[in-house]
Amino acid sequence: MQNFDSIRPFYDAEANAAIREIVDDPMLEAMMNFTFPSDTKEHWKDLMLHTHSLRDFQINFIYPGVKKVIEKSSDGLSISGFDVLEPNTAYLFISNHRDIVLDTSLLNASLYENGLVLTTSAIGDNLIKKPFLHTLSRLNRNFAIKRGVQGRALLESSLITSEYIKKSLLHENRSVWTAQKEGRTKDGNDATHRGVLKMLTLCEEGPNPFGYFEKIKLVPISISYEYDPTDILKMPELLAKSRDEKYIKSENEDFLNLLRGIMGTKKRIHIQVNGILDEEISEIAKMDINQAEKLSHLASIIDQRIWKGYKLWPSNYIAHDLLYGNEEYSGCYTAAEKSDFEKRLIEKVDTKNALMVKNFLAMYANPVNNQKKSLESQTTG
Template identity: 65%
Template sequence: MSPFEDIRPYYDTEVDDAIREILHHPMLKAMMNFTFPDVSDDYWRDLMLHCHSIRDFQINFIYPGVQKVLEKSSEGLSTSGFEKLEKNVPYLFISNHRDIILDTSLLNASLYEHGLSMTTSAIGDNLVKKPFLNTLSRLTRNFTIKRGLPARELLESSKITSAFIKNSLLRENRSVWIAQREGRTKDGNDETHKGVLKMISMAADDGQVIEYFQKLNIVPVSISYEYDPTDVLKMPELLAKANSEIYVKSENEDFITLLSGIMGQKKRIHIHIGEVLNDAIGEIGKTESNSNRQFQAIADLIDQNILAGFKLWPTNYIAHDLMYGVEEYKEHYTDEEKALFERRFQKGVDVNDPMAVKSFLAMYANPVNNQKRVLEEISK
C-alpha cells in the first residue's frame, strides 16, 4: 500500500468509480446547474460518465466552472509572468493565500490556458470532512494536509506530506501548489511561515536543505483580489486577535467561507508568477551556514518576491489613505471607487468601533505598506 494512501488524490484508474459515487449528489447537481445552466442534467451526467482521468474532469467540468465563477463574481482575471515557466518542468508554487478554493483553482486555470501542466495542490483536511467534498477534492488532484494533530502524530504526518511533495515533483514530474502558511491571510500581511519550509525539507537527503530546495524549482506566486469576498467574515477573528482573545470557529464556518469566497464579488483579480528561486537559494547556502537562518532567509526571499509581485488595486490605496487620514495615493483611485469602498465597509463593519474600522482597513492597506517596504529593500 502506498505511504500516501491517506492523503493522495485519486489515480486515474479510480476516477470512474469516484464519479459514479457522486453522480447523483445534490451538491454536484447544484454545481453543474451553475456551470451548465442551459443543458439538462442528463447531458452533463452522460459527459461525466465518459470522463476517465483527473485531467478530463478538470478540463471538462472544473475549468468551465471556474470560468462561470469569474463571469458571475468578478470583472476578470489577468496574469503576468507565466512566460517564464517551461513546459514539462515541475515547479513548487508557493503562494500567498487569500481564498480557500479559488487561489489554486485560478492558478490551475491559468496554467491550462498557457499550455502548462496543472498542479497537485495542498488542502487542509478540515475543509474536506464531508464525503462529497473529499471525493471532489481528490478528483481535482488535491492532497490533504492533516490539521490539529498531537505533536508526535503531526511529525509523522509532516514526513509523509513532505515525501508526497518530493515524489510528485521529482518522480512524477508533477508541479505542486502549497500556501506560504497554514490558513488564509486574514490581515493582509502575506508572510511565509518557516514551519511550511521545514515540513517540505523533511524529505531532503542527509539534511542537505539548500541542495534539495534547488531541485524543487520553487516559484513564488502572488494572487491579488480587488475585493476580498470574505472580508467581513474575517472580522470576528481579527477583533478577537486585536483584543488578545482566543477565537473559536463556528461549526460550519469553513464551509460558509468557502462558498462566500467562490460566489462573493471580487471585481478584478491578478495572478503573478515570480522568478524560479534556485540561484537565489544557492546564494543563501553560500552566505548562511546555520540551518535556522537558512530557513528564515528562504522565507524572507519568498516573501520579497510575493510582495513585489502583488497587484495593488484602488481598494488597497483607498484603505491606506482612509486608515492614515491622508491622500497620499489619491491618484490611484477615483471618487466613485472611494465611495463604493466606503459603502462596503460601512455596511459590514460597526463604524462606531475604532478597532473594527482599523482591522477592516488594515486588511486592504497592509499590502501597500508591505510592497513599499520590499521595493525599497530591493532598490538598496
C-alpha cells in the same frame, strides 16, 4: 516508500468509481447547473460517467466552472509572468493565500490556458470533512494537510506531506501548490512561515536538508483580489486575535467561507508569477550559516517577491489613506472608487466599532505597506 493513501488525490484508475459515488449528489447538480446553465442533467451526467481521468474531470467540469465564477462574480482575471514557465516542467508554487478554493483554481485555469503542468494542491483536511467535498477535492487533485495534530503525530504527518510533494515534483513531474503559511492570511499581511519551508525539507536525507531546494524549481506566486469576497467573514477571528482571545470557529464556518469565496464579489483579480528562485537558492546554499538561517533567508526572499508582485488595486490605496487619515495615494484612485469602497465598508462593518473598522481597512492596506517595504529593501540592497 510512504503510503500516501491518507492524503493523496485519486489515481486515474479510481476516478470513474469516485465520480459515480457523487454523480447524484444535489451539491454536484447545483454546481453543474451553475457551470452549464443551458445543458441538461442527462447530458452532463453522461459525460461525467464516461470520464476516466483526473485531468479530464478538471478540464471538462472544473475549468468551465472556474470560468463561470470569473464571469459571474468578478470583473475579470489578469495574469503576468507566466512566460518564464516551461511546458512539461514541474514547479513548486508557494503563494500568498486569500481564498480557500479559488486561489488554486484560478492558478490551474491559467496554467491550463498556457499549456503548462497543472498542480496538485494542498488543502486543510478541516475543509473537506463532508464526504462530497472530500471526494470532489480528490478528483480535483488536492492532497490533504492534517490540521489540529500535535507532537509526534504532527511530525509524522509533516513527513508524509513532504515525501508526497517530493514524489509529485521529482518522480511524477507534477507541479505542486502550497500556501506560504498554514491557512489563509486574514489581515492582508502576507508572510512565509519558516515552518512550511522546514516541512518541505523533511524528505531530504543527509546533513544538508536545504539541498532539497536545489533539486526543485520554486516559484513565488502573488494573487490579488480587488475586493476580498470573504473580508467580513474574517473579522471575528481578527477581532479575537487583537484582544488576545482564542478564536473558535462555528460549525459551518469553513463551508460558508468556501461558498462566499466562490460567489462573493471580487471585482478584478490578478495572478503574478514572480520568477523562478534558482539563482537565489544557489546563493543561499553557498552561505556559511546553519539550516535555520538558510530557511529564514529563503522565507525573506519569497516574501519580497510576493509583496513586489502583489497587484495593488484602488481598494488597497483607499484603505491605506482611510486607515492613516491622509491622502498619500489619492492619485491612485477616483472619487467614485473611493465612494464605492466606503459604501462596502459601511455595509459590511459596524462603523461604531473602531477596532473592527481598523481591522477591515488594515486587511486591504497591509499589501501597500509590504510592497513599500519590498521596494525599500530593493533600493538598500
